[in-house]
Amino acid sequence: MTESPTRLPRIAIAGLSVESSTFSPARTTVASFRPKRGAEILATRPFWSPGGSLADAAEWVPILQGRSIPGGPVPAEDYRQLKEEILAGLRAAGPLDGMVFDIHGAMSVVGMDDAEGDLAVAVREVVGPDVVISTGMDLHGNVSRRLAHTLDLLTCYRMAPHEDALDTKERAVHNLLARLALPPEHRRPLKAWIPVPILLPGEKTSTRIEPAKSLYARVPEIEALAGVLDAAIWIGYAWADEPRNCCVVMVTGDDEAVITTEAERLAAEIWARHEEFAFVAPAADLEACLDAAVASDQRPYFISDSGDNPTAGGAGDVTWTLDQLLRRPELADGRLTAAYASIPDAEAVKQCVQAGVGAKVAVQVGARVDAGPAGPVELTGEVRHIAEGDPDAITEVVVRAGGLDVIITERRKPYHREADFNRNGIDPRSTDLIIVKIGYLEPELFAMAKDWMLALTPGGVDQDLIRLGHRRISRPMYPFDTEPFQPDLSARIIPASDQPDPEA
Structure with missing residues (x-):
């Protein structure tokens, strides 16, 4: 049987x-x-x-x-x-x-x-x-x-x-x-x-x-x-x-x-x-992070643009950091090379694609979802690369302004891997500074970075929780309540x- x-x-x-x-x-x-x-x-x-x-x-x-x-x-x-x-x-x-x-x-x-x-x-x-x-x-x-x-x-x-x-x-x-x-x-x-x-x-x-x-x-x-x-x-x-x-x-x-x-x-x-x-890395405001990166001889030097990190819930299109980068003389005159990943803006991508690789463009980018403290930023430069087919970004465009390569995406995308940069014609290992919307560096970036800092930037996932203004969490709660207390x-x-x- x-x-x-x-x-x-x-x-x-x-x-x-x-x-x-x-x-x-x-x-x-x-x-x-x-x-x-x-x-x-x-x-x-x-x-x-x-x-x-x-x-x-x-x-x-x-x-x-x-x-x-x-x-x-x-x-x-x-x-x-x-x-x-x-x-x-x-x-x-x-x-x-x-x-x-x-x-x-x-x-x-x-x-x-x-x-x-x-x-x-x-x-x-x-x-x-x-x-x-x-x-x-x-x-x-x-x-x-x-x-x-x-x-x-x-x-x-x-x-x-x-x-x-x-x-x-x-x-x-x-x-x-x-x-x-x-x-x-x-x-x-x-x-x-x-x-x-x-x-x-x-x-x-x-x-x-x-x-x-x-x-x-x-x-x-x-x-x-x-x-x-x-x-x-x-x-x-x-x-x-x-x-x-x-x-x-x-x-x-x-x-x-x-x-x-x-x-x-x-x-x-x-x-x-x-x-x-x-913090998992030295943390400071963006200006201090950029000053440290410029003074360092470690390359590539990574800076996390943490306040608008799309892997934590940020809208991804806060332009405050990009605005500051475009104002840095070392990047504007090309003394240093840098890559910024990224800013989602479908309209700016469309304009760059229509212009084509090699064209000079002046486009308004970012702040379409989260206007933040900077609003849209005018990016003037050369279209260096166009990539199609990423499942998240859909279309990616690289615009070079001075020594800064800015990746603009049709849709919001986190940049965690070396291939994300290589696909866009950027060799991160031979770039002086990599500024990426992220918090702690993901494993591939962490292994690649010769040094890095966490920039305490504004956005929907601001690392300064007190600055965000929680109102409905259970209290007392550390670090919101500074007086000592003993919880159950x-x-x-x-x-x-x-x-x-x-x-x-």
């Missing part, structure tokens, strides 16, 4: 992922999310794509996955449209055993305080109490108590920059598969959840340096303990003014005593060191999602 084959678990995949600065006038629309559906979703992750290590581990039911470059809040109607499509897809999917809830954790929706929590609750109402839901989030996401209770399994990145992003997404799936292999009554772990009242930009919490380096090193040690399934530190998202925004520690597992002890110990360690958090760092044990949470 042959045994019947074991039924594979049916696991849905759906979610919306974006960082949204509530201090940016930009908006993240349906088109910004570039929604993927069906087989397109499976192709985004090697582990569950055809031939991947987990391709045959489940019957995958991909619904909708929307992922946007960080930006401004999502208009309520755009959110509703995507949410309804996800819910409709889940209703049509039939019986499910599990779900991968693919989110970042820092999505803001106009008129809403906890967008991921809202979406999670709506998903739970559709799939029912028995479906186990797992997520792998960005450590700059936010974990409200509502989100922690509604989902069963939560984990997040352990590195900033996020070199472990794919590993984290895969870990969330492995956690889900492992729990689905248990009897139904044992599938849902307990969660020890602790909000820690600090709210800091990622540039002060990079795992390249202390104290985040050693604090995050504790996470896998805790995860390895008996009775623990996962441990996580969400630093939180600093550029949204919502009550949920702060650091959160959570330890997940089946042994309540162990997860309570470890969560409280980790939260206490973070709080004991909260005043140690500092006791663990709140959040019951399984199929049990009511009296404090939710």
Whole structure:
């Protein structure tokens, strides 16, 4: 007699992922999310794509996955449209055993305080109490108590920059598969959840340096303990003014005593060191950064234009830094070479393309979304290069003014890789100064830079949080409250999602 084959678990995949600065006038629309559906979703992750290590581990039911470059809040109607499509897809999917809830954790929706929590609750109402839901989030996401209770399994990145992003997404799936292999009554772990009242930009919490380096090193040690399934530190998202925004520690597992002890110990360690958090690189105003770069003999010298960083939620077209660069005599007369990446402006790109490579142009660029402190800037120079086909930028144009190459894009794009410059006819290794709209340097740029500084520039993701003017975050909160205070760092044990949470 042959045994019947074991039924594979049916696991849905759906979610919306974006960082949204509530201090940016930009908006993240349906088109910004570039929604993927069906087989397109499976192709985004090697582990569950055809031939991947987990391709045959489940019957995958991909619904909708929307992922946007960080930006401004999502208009309520755009959110509703995507949410309804996800819910409709889940209703049509039939019986499910599990779900991968693919989110970042820092999505803001106009008129809403906890967008991921809202979406999670709506998903739970559709799939029912028995479906186990797992997520792998960005450590700059936010974990409200509502989100922690509604989902069963939560984990997040352990590195900033996020070199472990794919590993984290895969870990969330492995956690889900492992729990689905248990009897139904044992599938849902307990969660020890602790909000820690600090709210800091990622540039002060990079795992390249202390104290985040050693604090995050504790996470896998805790995860390895008996009775623990996962441990996580969400630093939180600093550029949204919502009550949920702060650091959160959570330890997940089946042994309540162990997860309570470890969560409280980790939260206490973070709080004991909260005043140690500092910028990942020397930081100063732009003028001081440029002075240091000019005086240095290290080439290429990188400067982060951090206040309008599109990878943190900046609109990308604040022109304040470009205006200052065009005023620097060393760049204007070509004594130094520099590249600036980038300014999105579809109209300026159109004019440059019409003029053609080699043409002299005078175009107004930037400040179409975020007028900022400078407004549009007149850029006069030679069209040096035109590139077509980048999936984010669409069309890229390089205009040279003196010794400065300015990359103008049809659509907003972050510049993280050497190839981004090479594609535009720029060799960053032989350029004196590289000024890029970014916070901490991503790995390729970090490896390339002979030296670098973080410029504290204005924009929707200004590193000076006090200057931004948060009004709705929970208080007291470091660094907004300067008087010493002692927070409640006791663990709140959040019951399984199929049990009511009296404090939710």
